[in-house]
Amino acid sequence: MDDKKPLDMDDFKVQVGANRIRxxxxxxxxxxxxxxxxxxxPFGLLNNEEKDIHVYFDKEIVSEDVMTFHPNTNEKxxxxxxxxxxxxxxxxxxTYEIVILx
Numbered sequence: 599m600d601d602k603k604p605l606d607m608d609d610f611k612v613q614v615g616a617n618r619i620r621x622x623x624x625x626x627x628x629x630x631x632x633x634x635x636x637x638x639x640p641f642g643l644l645n646n647e648e649k650d651i652h653v654y655f656d657k658e659i660v661s662e663d664v665m666t667f668h669p670n671t672n673e674k675x676x677x678x679x680x681x682x683x684x685x686x687x688x689x690x691x692x693t694y695e696i697v698i699l700x
Contacts, residue, residue: 599656599699606700613697614654639667640683641676643692653687653694660696 599605611619627633630651631642643651659665660680669676678686687694 600659603656603658603699609700610654610697614652614695633670637668637670637672639670640687641667642670643687644690649691651692653692655694655696656699657696658699 607619611617622630622638624635627635627638630646630648631638632645633642640653643653663680664677665680665683666675666677668674684694
């Protein structure tokens with residue numbers, strides 16, 4: 599989702615059919631993605647060998663031709679075509695879902 603958009607956790611929980619939604623703890627980020635807080639991006643999924651992270655995108659952001667992410671460090675930004683990002687995710691064994699966030 600766009601970084602300026604607030605996340606309604608209750609609405610998101612309903613959309614994805616989850617009983618509970620929470621942000622990852624520092625320990626969880628280190629364990630699952632080998633990343634510190636503030637540097638998480640889809641590229642960190644390369645470190646998730648268990649493939650147990652679910653990936654969601656807001657419909658509003660996937661309508662853009664290009665997305666920007668930090669490459670697992672917040673010192674640089676990568677511009678990537680949206681369709682190339684989706685191909686990347688699939689190539690490393692992840693699926694993704696598109697949700698509509700208010």
